[in-house]
Amino acid sequence: MVGLIRDTWAKSEPFIPEISQFFYGMLFTLAPATRDFFPINMEVQRGRLVRALVHIVQMVDRPDDLVPFLTQLGRDHRKFGVIPRHYEAVGTALLASLKNHLGPDWTPEVERAWAEAFTIVARAMQEAAAADVNPASWSATVLEHRRLTWDLALVRVQPEFAVPYQPGQYMSVEVPQRPRLWRYLSPANAPREDGGIEFHVRAVDGGWVSRAIVSHTQPGDVWRLGPPLGRLAVDRADDRGVLMIAGGTGVAPLRAILDDLAQWGENPKVQLFYGGPSREDLYDLDELRALAATNPWLTVTPVIEHGDEAPGCVQGTLAEAVTQQGSWPGHRILVAGSPAMIRATVSRMLVAGSALDQIAYDPFTID
Template identity: 65%
Template sequence: MTANALVSPIPSSQPRTDSPTAVSTMVRLVRESFAVVEPHAEEVAQFFYGMLFTIEPSAREMFPANMQVQRSRLLRALVHVVQMVDRPDDLVPFLQQLGRDHRKFGVVSTHYEAVGMALISSVKKFAGPAWTDEVERAWAEAYTIMARSMLDAAAADEGPAYWPAEVISHERIGWEIAIVRVRPHYPVPYLPGQYVSVEVPQRPRLWRYLTPANAPRPDGTIDFHIRGVDGGWVSRSIVAHANVGDTWKMGPPMGRISVSRETSRDVLMVAGGTGVSPMRAIIDHLSQWGQNPHVHLFIGGRIEEDLYDVPALQSIAAVNPWLTVVPVVEEAGIPGTEQGTLADVVTRYGAWGDRDVLVSGSPGMIRATVSRMLVAGTPLDRITYDPFTVD
């Protein structure tokens, strides 16, 4: 396969919706062949990056200096996304945001060709007899659809590739959590509920997603709530070492968690840990008005300290009758809270079938909550979460 074949055959960013059977065959072939190589993920990744940096040496400087830290991040993301190609309604808007976001790396179309070649060569090398011409065509087609969506969106975007922002405060809430306020050099056009990719000077080239915890303000400042995860390269470094005066870089806003004030339906929000940030930003936005859809927020954590933000949210609820806040902890015996996981507690109330449901938190918490809600009878099309993120 030539490099050009990767990005030329599909003229538009949509899968071939004229033939759903062709799309489902393509996805089946991709999934089956990937299942064969999955047990060799480490070697596939090593081969993939080796090949990518040989074909396109200029790509090397986009990646972290120490590749051991996160050898499989891009590859894992690629494979995750390729397998979703039969879900264009979700996938295409996500890829468009991702394509705009990738401008921060300085990615251009030749890089996409190199990544596609490296991806397909790596899977081919480890797939053995499972690799056929038909399988190769399926991977090339699926990758081309993704690359095309990302490239088209990047080309159409006229905004900056990233926003520099100065850290103006850093407040530690106990050992694990910090609230960092930044002032972007120029306003970031995010919607309440969206997230951005952030690079901090202590960890060059290790971009991580963070979610503004406030609605856009006239002075443009943004608060991020950051939890230091065990063994976390970036989060621990921000919590412990971010300094006032540091310059952060932020990529373009992404994500689809939002609330429309036009909706006739009330809203259920389910937030685990710092997953409360998008909900906080939306509530901050809604609190400009006296009348809103009713918002029922379940905010959960493992232990009481995880609920550090509950008093602030309860004081917003005290003056905004459209908001109800329910704290949930897994630890037993904490007064004023419901006990259990978020999935347990939320489904104890029933299916919430009349609500728009927003879910945010770690990938594990999202999976558990969404699957339990579906079993409880909540319609899938009422539940919104950011589905393509990988941890």
């Protein structure tokens, strides 16, 4: 089954835009109510479908990774009001889309493989959704919106009820300026007694939501937060050292972990490489250096790609800076940043000799 799925997916990739358009057209015909789950402009959503499918196909032979991902996906979809017949419509639309574009390559064997795979995916998601006793989403009021740079904002929100997230996790966010268009954000702080959450948001090119947050969010706005997702974490009982690699606002989930660790007297040794194109992009460096100054278990290494050398900064990409020190045996490795940064860094580390099971990262998307 795995071979057939990967082979046909590879043949489908040149037709991804057409397959996505056909899929949503078929889905909205089979289940018209699902149209209300999505934004008016479907451009971003089509890309998200493709990224999710790619991620699932990549993990189809790694159930230990796939099942947790599907579990979180199922919990996250509760916020849309998804019910079993919607899954049936999605499966029918997906298979019809692939069949329409694969032509003679869509054999009965291929159809059975995809049908079996989708059944496994849908079952895992539905079981996770049914087992979740938490709210499907939380309302949160914006308390503070502060521009850190022209394209970067710090936003503090106060949920009506505490969101049960763990340091390092992320959650989907819907803002009033972009209804039905969800974006993943990582809390930059460990859970607090008052339930407050801090987000760091950079406006990215073509980012409908991120640009709206940076430019138009105001105190008093009410956001919707989806359930916490992701598996970035540090187990304090594990004696291994921890290597953290953060690009840009990818520092937020790692900062939340550090915020949590700082509450304890003893921790594993943590080395954080924090990088960006220039010194100005390392907006949180002063705070991180202050944290390291009072916590001897933490070392912070800033990395800049361009511009004049800055005092205390390593020149180059994060991938280069980290692998110059070897393959980091005996370390847990956490990577957070843009999809491109994660791909480049993880690939370089694998070539350098790091083991895949050392490395943790989430399938984060930015828009």
